[in-house]
Amino acid sequence: MLSTLRTAAFSAAVAAIAFTPGNALAQKKYDTGASDTEIKIGNIIPYSGPASAYGLIGKTEEAYFKMINDKGGINGRKINFVSYDDAYSPPKAVEQVRKLVESDEVLVVFNPLGTPSNTAIQKYLNSKKIPQLFVATGATKWNDPKGFPWTMGWQPSYQSEAQIYAKYLLKEKPDAKIAILYQNDDFGKDYLKGTKDGLGAKASSMIIMEESYEVSEPTIDSHIVKIKAANPDVLLIYATPKFGAQTIKKTAELGWKPLQIMTNVSASVGAVMQPAGFDNSQGVLSAAYAKDAADAQWKSDPGMMKWSEFMDKYMPGADRTDSALVYGYGAAQTLAKVLEMCGDDLTRANVMKQAASLKDFTPDTLLPGVKINTSATDFAPISQLQMQRFKGEKWELFGEIISGDVATH
Amino acid sequence: MSAAEEVVTEAPAVEAVPKRAMTLGLGTSLVVLAALVIAPVFVKNFIIFQMTMLLIYGLAVLALNILTGGSGQFSLGQSAFYAVGAYTSAILMEHVGMNYALTLPIAGIICFAFGFVFGQPALRLSGVYLALATFALAVAMPQLLKLGFFEHWTGGVQGLVVTKPDAPFGLPMSQDMWLYYFTLVITIGIYIASVNLLRSRSGRAFMAIRDNEIAASAMGVDVALYKTLAFGVSAGITGVAGGLGAIAVQFVAPDGYTITLAISLFLGMVVGGVGWLPGSIVGSAFIIFVPNIAEGISKGLSGAVFGVLLFLVIFLVPHGARQVAIVAQQMLGKLKKN
Numbered sequence: 001m002l003s004t005l006r007t008a009a010f011s012a013a014v015a016a017i018a019f020t021p022g023n024a025l026a027q028k029k030y031d032t033g034a035s036d037t038e039i040k041i042g043n044i045i046p047y048s049g050p051a052s053a054y055g056l057i058g059k060t061e062e063a064y065f066k067m068i069n070d071k072g073g074i075n076g077r078k079i080n081f082v083s084y085d086d087a088y089s090p091p092k093a094v095e096q097v098r099k100l101v102e103s104d105e106v107l108v109v110f111n112p113l114g115t116p117s118n119t120a121i122q123k124y125l126n127s128k129k130i131p132q133l134f135v136a137t138g139a140t141k142w143n144d145p146k147g148f149p150w151t152m153g154w155q156p157s158y159q160s161e162a163q164i165y166a167k168y169l170l171k172e173k174p175d176a177k178i179a180i181l182y183q184n185d186d187f188g189k190d191y192l193k194g195t196k197d198g199l200g201a202k203a204s205s206m207i208i209m210e211e212s213y214e215v216s217e218p219t220i221d222s223h224i225v226k227i228k229a230a231n232p233d234v235l236l237i238y239a240t241p242k243f244g245a246q247t248i249k250k251t252a253e254l255g256w257k258p259l260q261i262m263t264n265v266s267a268s269v270g271a272v273m274q275p276a277g278f279d280n281s282q283g284v285l286s287a288a289y290a291k292d293a294a295d296a297q298w299k300s301d302p303g304m305m306k307w308s309e310f311m312d313k314y315m316p317g318a319d320r321t322d323s324a325l326v327y328g329y330g331a332a333q334t335l336a337k338v339l340e341m342c343g344d345d346l347t348r349a350n351v352m353k354q355a356a357s358l359k360d361f362t363p364d365t366l367l368p369g370v371k372i373n374t375s376a377t378d379f380a381p382i383s384q385l386q387m388q389r390f391k392g393e394k395w396e397l398f399g400e401i402i403s404g405d406v407a408t409h
Numbered sequence: 410m411s412a413a414e415e416v417v418t419e420a421p422a423v424e425a426v427p428k429r430a431m432t433l434g435l436g437t438s439l440v441v442l443a444a445l446v447i448a449p450v451f452v453k454n455f456i457i458f459q460m461t462m463l464l465i466y467g468l469a470v471l472a473l474n475i476l477t478g479g480s481g482q483f484s485l486g487q488s489a490f491y492a493v494g495a496y497t498s499a500i501l502m503e504h505v506g507m508n509y510a511l512t513l514p515i516a517g518i519i520c521f522a523f524g525f526v527f528g529q530p531a532l533r534l535s536g537v538y539l540a541l542a543t544f545a546l547a548v549a550m551p552q553l554l555k556l557g558f559f560e561h562w563t564g565g566v567q568g569l570v571v572t573k574p575d576a577p578f579g580l581p582m583s584q585d586m587w588l589y590y591f592t593l594v595i596t597i598g599i600y601i602a603s604v605n606l607l608r609s610r611s612g613r614a615f616m617a618i619r620d621n622e623i624a625a626s627a628m629g630v631d632v633a634l635y636k637t638l639a640f641g642v643s644a645g646i647t648g649v650a651g652g653l654g655a656i657a658v659q660f661v662a663p664d665g666y667t668i669t670l671a672i673s674l675f676l677g678m679v680v681g682g683v684g685w686l687p688g689s690i691v692g693s694a695f696i697i698f699v700p701n702i703a704e705g706i707s708k709g710l711s712g713a714v715f716g717v718l719l720f721l722v723i724f725l726v727p728h729g730a731r732q733v734a735i736v737a738q739q740m741l742g743k744l745k746k747n
Binding site: 089 | 453454455456458459462555565566567568570654658659660661662663664665667669670697700704708709711712
């Protein structure tokens with residue numbers, strides 16, 4: 001009975017905010033974790049352990065909310081950002097999230113990182129009806145509004161990225177003979193599925209070889225030799241950075257020049273292209289959704305100038321080539337936008353409703369044209385990427401922004 | 410300071426602990442038990458969950474304590490046994506549909522067998538070499554769990570989500586509280602069994618091997634049998650703890666059982682006092698709560714703060730909780746005399 005009243009209030013509130021900013025007609029409504037003065041946001045991220053490099057994302061988000069608070073908060077409320085270390089361990093993630101929910105009493109759990117940790121807390125948060133908002137993993141399973149209405153992704157999923165490569169190939173090289181090299185785990189398999197779905201009926205005729213490797217293998221040279229023997233003219237590389245670099249290097253050593261497409265995960269100039277050799281990397285394709293802070297072309301970009309200003313003031317001394325800084329800023333900005341849209345109705349249901357009503361939202365750090373769109377049936381905020389080609393010592397964007405929406409069910 | 414003197418004069422190997430000193434007195438045990446039984450009524454579900462984890466890790470530390478404190482063998486591979494137990498329970502519950510309580514003895518038996526078999530090659534090794542061999546086991550385990558061959562059962566990197574059991578017979582109790590009492594009963598059972606084991610003939614054989622292997626074998630102790638037996642018992646108890654851990658956390662994944670867990674358990678044993686069984690729970694509290702405290706002090710330097718805290722504990726009370734307990738007992742004794 002309350003829910004119908006609430007829905008009515010939402011629409012009123014949303015309309016009021018949209019047309020007359022600052023209108024106080026909307027009724028104030030709060031769930032645990034929100035009040036007239038404060039919104040409590042919870043987060044878990046590995047600050048220690050094997051994946052501690054990602055901890056920088058949490059620090060960036062903390063700094064971003066500090067900036068928001070210095071500017072007066074969101075609709076007059078300060079953000080209280082509580083972030084705990086889960087050390088990339090699922091049992092620890094469960095403990096820390098329960099602490100956030102039951103002891104700190106946060107309104108939402110925002111941007112928890114890692115597929116295992118998020119899988120471990122998903123059931124708990126959904127049964128408690130607490131938003132698990134903008135999870136920091138590329139697995140496709142987060143876009144499942146029916147099964148898990150309280151969980152939402154953020155970055156493009158591996159499958160949607162793979163679909164974009166498939167679309168590109170269908171358009172530019174419809175008679176391609178494709179070989180796919182993938183890591184034999186959920187990451188690699190998601191890419192494989194996305195590629196096949198994207199190629200559709202032509203998948204069976206275009207893909208001439210699927211070769212997988214184990215992440216525990218020291219080198220994948222033998223796989224490359226094997227693939228070359230099948231003589232494909234396109235090589236899709238769905239590998240983590242170390243193996244991505246090995247692949248580019250080995251194909252060059254073999255004097256083999258197929259069209260190579262590299263996953264966004266391994267598109268790092270410093271970690272992949274440089275070790276593989278810039279000479280060998282020329283012409284490799286990939287896709288991107290965020291601006292690269294190390295790229296000179298964004299120097300005078302208004303969005304990146306705002307980012308740069310933020311870095312100067314709130315995170316001096318951080319290594320700006322680290323993509324975590326761009327990532328954390330963009331994710332935090334998206335949450336700030338959602339909370340702003342919530343107005344005075346800071347219930348968990350409304351946070352999810354607003355998060356599912358983002359229309360053409362563009363955080364400062366995303367590529368021009370990449371927009372965040374969500375709906376009640378689309379819980380994948382970013383699903384657009386742009387193709388890029390490696391030239392000289394950096395990536396050059398080309399072509400249009402391509403969409404690759406993927407629903408789990 | 411007497412503590413400092415003890416350190417200097419002590420042999421570097423595992424220190425001999427007389428068997429009476431391995432347990433608490435009856436009175437103290439009852440007080441601790443009463444506290445563990447009553448506490449959950451007054452706290453939030455989250456705290457109950459933490460207390461459940463405290464008991465579970467306590468069991469795993471206890472298992473290591475039997476191995477190291479009892480039979481004098483080192484192991485950095487406990488996380489592997491813990492993982493096998495966790496996966497056994499999770500697979501039996503989710504794929505076979507077995508009742509959670511029944512999965513635990515099976516996890517225990519499988520891990521006992523696993524530990525017993527692993528104990529065979531370990532016989533040829535001792536001290537740091539044995540520690541390294543078990544270390545290899547701990548490093549290999551997460552990757553083995555990811556193997557495509559087992560993926561149908563283990564869920565690969567994605568892991569398995571486990572359903573948390575409700576309280577039976579319609580007891581008016583939250584899932585967390587029921588699981589806590591369930592764990593408590595198992596913990597007490599295993600604790601009593603362990604104390605009795607160490608007091609029995611087998612326990613005396615363990616300790617004889619620990620103190621002097623040659624002398625033990627001269628006295629007619631079957632060294633090979635008892636060493637592997639200690640490994641088996643330790644692995645079996647760790648497996649039960651792993652199974653309980655899977656049920657409490659409701660999720661198993663290879664990343665949960667890395668070498669870090671094995672080192673944590675080792676740490677818990679040292680902090681609790683090697684060879685002092687009640688110390689297991691103190692050690693378990695240390696590995697659960699101290700990282701949280703360290704994080705509260707500094708997020709960026711949580712690892713360093715944890716290191717400093719650990720260093721302080723080892724430096725000030727090298728025998729861990731046992732030493733604190735002994736000092737407390739002496740002070741109480743003096744007070745009584747006065």
